[in-house]
Amino acid sequence: MEQRVSLITLGVADLARSRTFYETLGWRGQEVEETVFFQAGGLGLVLWSREKLALDSGLDDAHGTGFGGIVLAHNLRSPAEVDALLTTARQAGATITKPAATTTYGGYAGSFADPDGHLWEIAHNPGFPLAEDGTLTIPDFGTP
């Protein structure tokens, strides 16, 4: 696993409120399908429904103990790399919260929790280009 973080997703209760907050701080992003994507240096910072983020991480209940509402993502270049890293993570003591599967966006991803429950999504997303050094670029969604 290379030492990099591709995305930080913040689970939010009210997307419009949160988007306005970060825009007031000077951030500019793109909203698509009830998700806001900000390019933040070499990674993406994402705002998404806290409930959906929990479910997407394989957790039943966003309100249960232990879900902090943040997921870190590590993106890879192929589904095979996703499978390999999830296997390594499990062997290292991670809990696989969501086995790898094809995603709605045409990618392939699974999730694990580290020893303290911090969640990582391991993903291959052909729509989010990765540079040689691992820098992730949020694509232009063509939204106004």
Next chain:
Amino acid sequence: MEQRVSLITLGVADLARSRTFYETLGWRGQEVEETVFFQAGGLGLVLWSREKLALDSGLDDAHGTGFGGIVLAHNLRSPAEVDALLTTARQAGATITKPAATTTYGGYAGSFADPDGHLWEIAHNPGFPLAEDGTLTIPDFGTP
């Protein structure tokens, strides 16, 4: 506020266990003063006591509702920039959880919670170099 994240700090219950976990995944970092620093692309990923992380963020109790055990940091180039950003954040609706003050490491930092309680530390840390583009470099602590 530039669109970048300088540090991601994961609050952990057992530093040795967590360090071993990430090392088993292939990460290599430096441990100094019961803190592990990993260079992760243009930012740092840090492992630190969950209790200390809560207190350092101005929260009384790590076990209270709402502390997810992760803090994002945005580092700046001067104490004046820290003050200015915390003022902007408060005006944008943030809750200042820890007013800016001189830190034990010779810097200057304060913390806020965004509308969903996600914590940001806003810091000037002269020991952690920031490149022109905001890339943060974990210093060489000279540890074995």
